[in-house]
Amino acid sequence: MQVKTRVETTINGEQVEFLCEPRQSLLECLRDIVGLTGTKEGCNDGNCGACTVMFDGRIVTSCLVLSVEADGREITTIEGVAEGSALHEIQKTFLEGAALQCGVCTPGFIVAAKALLDQELNPSEERIRLWLANNLCRCTGYDKIIRSVQDAAAKMQETNA
Amino acid sequence: MRWVDYESPSTVQEAISLLGGDRKAKMLAGGTDVLVQLRAGRGDTNLIVDVKGIPELNEMRLDPQQGLTLGAAVPCYKIYGDAEIQKAYPGLIDCASLIGGIQIQGRASIGGNLCNSAPSADAIPMLIACGVTCKIASADGTREVAAEDICTGPGQNVLRAGELLVSMHFSLPKANSGARYIRFIPRNEMDIAVAGSGVNVTLENGTFKTARIALASVAPTPLFVREAGEALTGQPVNDESIAKAAALAKAAASPITDMRGTIEYRKHLCEVLTRRALNDAVKRARGEQV
Amino acid sequence: MSTNNYEPNMVLSTKQFKVVGTRPVRHDGADKVTGRALYGADLQLADLLHGAILRSPHAHARIKSIDTSKAEALPGVKAVAVSTDLPAPGDQVVDIGEGDTPLKYVRDNVLASDKVCYKGHAVAGVAAINVHVALEAVGLIEVEYEPLPAVLTAPDAMRDDAPVLHEDLTTDELGEKTDKVSNVAKHFQFKLGDIEAGFAAADTIVEREFDTSTVHQGYIEPHNATVLWNNDDRIHIWCSTQGSFVVRDVTATVLGIPESRIRVTPMEIGGGFGGKIPVYLEPVAALLSKKTGKPVKIVMSRQEVFEGSGPTPGSHIKVKMGVTKEGKIVAAQASLAYEAGGYPGAMVTPGAMCVFAAYDIPNVVVDGYDVVVNKPSTAAYRAPGATNAAFATETVVDEITEKLGVDAIEFRLNNAAKEGTRRADGPKYRSIGCVDVLEAIKNHQHYNAPLEGPNRGRGVAIGFWFNVGLQSSCAINVNSDGTLALVEGSTDIGGSRTSIAMQAAEVLGLRAEDVRPTVVDTDSVGYTDVTGGSRVTFCTGIAAIEAAEDVKRQMVERAAKIWDVDAETVEFDGGTFRGVSNGNSEMSFKELAGRLGKTGGPIVGRATVQPKAVGGSFSGNIVDVEVDPETGKVTILRFTAVQDAGKAIHPSYVEGQMQGGSVQGIGWALNEEYYMSQEGVMANSSLLDYRIPTALDLPMIDTVIVEVPNPGHPFGARGVGEANIVPPPAAIANAIHAAVGVRMSRLPMNPPSLMEAIWAKERQ
Secondary structure, eight states, rough: OOOOOEEEEEEEEEEEEEEEEEBBBBHIIIIIIIIIIOOOSSSSSSSSOOTTEEEEEEEEGGOOOOGGGGGOOOEOOOOGTTTTTTTOOHHHHHHHTOOOOOSSSHHHHHHHHHHHEEESSSSOHHHHHHHHHTSSSSSSSSSHHHHHHHHHHHHHHHHHH | OOOOOOEOSSHHHHHHHHSSSOEEEEEESSSSSSHHHHHTOOOOOOEEEEEEGGGGGGGGEEETTTEEEETTOOHHHHHHHHHHHHHOOOOHHHHHHHSSSSHHHHOBBHHHHHHHHHHTTHHHHHHTTOOOOOEEHHHEEEEEGGGGGEEEEEESSSTTTTOOOEEEEEEETTTTEEEEEEOOOOOSSSOOOOOOEEEEEEEEEEEEEEEEEEEEEESSEEESOOHHHHHHOOOBBSHHHHHHHHHHHHHHHHOOOOOTHHHHHHHHHHHHHHHHHHHHHHHTTOOOOO | OOOOOOSEEEEEOOOSSTTTOOOOOOOOOHHHHTTOBBBGOOOOOHHHOOEEEEOSSSEEEEEEEEHHHHHHTTTTTEEEEEGGOOOOOTTTTEEOSSSSEEEHHHHHSSSSSSSEOOOOOOEEEEEEHHHHHHHHHHHTTEEEEEEEEOOOHHHHHHSSOOSSSSSTTTEEEEEEEEEOOOSSEEEEEEESSOOHHHHHHHHHHEEEEEEEBOOOOOOOSOOOEEEETTTTTTTEEEEOOOHHHHHHHHHHHHHHOOGGGGEEOOOOOOTTTTTTTSOOOOHHHHHHHHSSSSSSSEEEOOOHHHHHSBBBEEEEEEEEEEEEETTTTEEEEEEEEEEESSSSTTHHHEEEETTTTTTTOSEEEEEEEEEEEESSSOOOOOTTHHHHHHHHHHHHHHHHHHTTOOHHHHHHHTBBTTOOOOTSSSSSOOOOHHHHHHHHHSSSSSSSOOOOOOTEEEEEEEEOOOOOOOOOEEEEEEEETOOOOEEEEEOOOSSSSHHHHHHHHHHHHHOGGGEEEEEETTTTTTOOHHHHTTTTTIIIHHHHHHHHHHHHHHHHHHHHHTTTSGGGGGGEEETTTEEEETTEEEEHHHHHHHTTTTEEEEOEEEEEEEEOOOOOOOEEEEEEEEEEEETTEEEEEEEEEEOSSSSSSSSHHHHHHHHHHHHHHHHHEEEEEEOOOOSOOOOOTTTTTTTOGGGGOOOEEEEEEOOOOOOTTTTTOOOTOOOOSSSSHHHHHHHHHHHOOOOOOHHHOOOOHHHHHHHHEEEE
């Protein structure tokens, strides 16, 4: 019998519940059921990173997570990066550094970059590039993205110092 | 994707009973291979059995006498995030760090890489080189299978319906031993190996005491090149011995030409990668960094 | 510029303005970094159905029958559409955004009628309650095919015994339609001077052949369209497109209805690079919506993007160049055979225009061939055709400079195109920056830095794109607080709405932040051509400038009315209106704006423009590589991109274009290709095996913006979006040669190919 599953989960700090089919990915449910369309689909097979979310403290490609697996978990999407109306440092440096052109890969990059900066204060350029290798961008050539992550790291160090 | 049911058992017994049932069940750990395949219509399944809730499959225990017990579902990031395992099993860290990218490593598991049984699997040559044994549970109890005996063909392995890979066991690294996995990919991350070489050597007085060499992407299964490792036994640790072993690895390879590489190019890479991996493994055996 | 003051990003500015040339945060920035910006797939409507497309498994086949009954019977399926639901095309011709083409080809590409011409060719569409049911239904449609032999490359398709794709396609031979049924849709030729005399006068001649593989634009956002065919027979389309008016007009023509019945709302677009100019999904979604009475959304999967949209042509190119011993190019000849894919229209003409465009050569012949093959019907990809051509020319030039023992840049300077140089396709250059780009390379710290170590080499190359103007419209409303609401119709693929706002702000003495730009639908702004051809900052910019001038004129008249003086006596300077005849009364723009309501009503400025004086852009690269001689893998150590922007309106976004185009060029050079089986099936139709560069594969991309003002634009701007993708494959090929002594004549120069070349050299 094709019965939907009820999922209770925490998304961006809020308790959320929804019904879904096991075959639906977390990406699909975030976008089509919960209505958080900030997370994007670029390939649906884990290769482009546009669907990156935080899942229990790790960045994952949400296209390869089943939404039923979200039960009891903590998820952060791009919509949960800013703190109220205050942009996170990485969002600010992306804008100041012109680190986006079409912007469709930007949510994935911001979630991924924030995860790095939350755990490492002063990543090297090489480390940033390695960390972001699962996020594809076709518009920018990555240069300004990497520089914006470096700028955000520097600013966050200043604030914490 | 067609409709599938989903179950998340919390014991090995439950999992086995679901896997042995009539819904053509498929195991789910990280999902980074399985979900892609199911969406492509490969594999006929009505039930996904999520094994991540089973304690034994999440075990990651480094025992100072027994060695490392690695649960089948432990994701890569946990493995390379563990300082003790980093120190003791750098070869395993090599593999866990290069499957996909950071997001994939947040989910993908070594056990899943093994059960997916791709000829190009990045973890399997290292499992073979380290002489890993695999604990498989079924309704009849458990059995141990050597890593090199798991894969039987592209995407095929010895697990029967109703069987579950529980964990893999790595013996304690011997003194003066070093392991290394190197693969060749056209980019620097994210790609499937065009060819890969996993080696594990133990040195004694300037000679190779033992050596195991296994290759990825150059045969229908990951390839244990027993003769290449045996050829090193008792040989001096120098370029000549390493070159001979690398040549044997190349000779044993039987790759195909496909979108990732030609036969000639892959065989050539076997020699190059085995040589480089052996040199790095020797460095590690001597306590140096690579 | 001296070699000592190196900065990763340099702007060699020749003129300063107040707003133009600064780097404000883009107006749509907050939405884009918070996930609020709505792209096509994000659209949610009441009662929305989801569509999926059935695609041909064969590269070439006749369709004998289509049975959709099982699909229609599946619970959850609401409608099915096939080609017979569309009106017959007749002999109509339609403007697809970058040229005219027979309607039959466009319509057949949208839904195949009698045959399929490539694997992935759309055959039917299904609408269902969700995408999973739609995909299941697609699997239940039964099509009877009669497979035909497939032909996959231009040289093969040009043979007399090649399988023919279209029985009614005859070659247009040098402007005359012949009755020769062929896969060659067109053969044209550009000529200058006397080619035989030219080669006779040459002391050194180099002649080489090249092949480039099919590559895809690789935008991260797949194609999508949502269409509602409403109960009043009006159609609303929301989609990801580079040209909303093209979507409107092509969809209307394919459906056989007046374009006035269609309104297109462009959603935010996640990359295009030319690939989102053609129309694919909209007519199918429209048919499904008409049949169901509900809106239908169709989103391509990544595999469909590769197999069912428009990659850029693979090509077979011959270049022959003759030079005197003094290092002057006296003759150049090229043959460009480009694969159009399943339907004619390969972008070979632009390639032929650009192949020798960087050089002043008195005797030139360029032959171009538009050849159909059983691959997806090609579309434009950023400077379409020019990258293929530059790979050939710049490699030959490199070989010549090696033979002559001269510096790569000096040779190019001695032959550089200048103002007055005539191109083989006819036009004479106005003021252009080829020499300036070359000088910037010559003086750059990168070009003069030592490069040490084995298997390392440096290469340079230069490229050109002519850019286009076409038509744009713009309207500006003056708000009572002195800010402007600006509407325009150029979908924004790279931050252009901000550059457009900046140009209006400059005219009216306002800040960039004071202008709020919005990209609007086809009912809300005058006709605007596609976002392509590097024309938006130039042409829509001019529309914004003229709309701002219109605002200024009306504001001047209003001030005059308020002061009761003649309008000629009111000046506007840097944001202030001044009445010179009445004791210099002054009013700021903001003050006057606040008084409009009570002095005659709001002011709206508008303009629609078709600027003719388009300025082309030259670009050049310096690249250092290291080759692993045991694996053939190339590492890019250092990359510098130089480009003439005329005037960089927003330098950060000009740099972004240069960096993005360079990296696409790097991917094209090293790894990207459609790996096709003999049967014409793409084996690598995923982002796993179609390998675009990741962040870990690249260094920083340094930039130098050169500014040789374009007289055709009030601030001197030239389009910059495209020229930057032209030189990278050639520059990398030249660097590889410097590193390991092999000359590559095929793209991509992937590790196995480079290894083959190294082995071949060792065997010599």
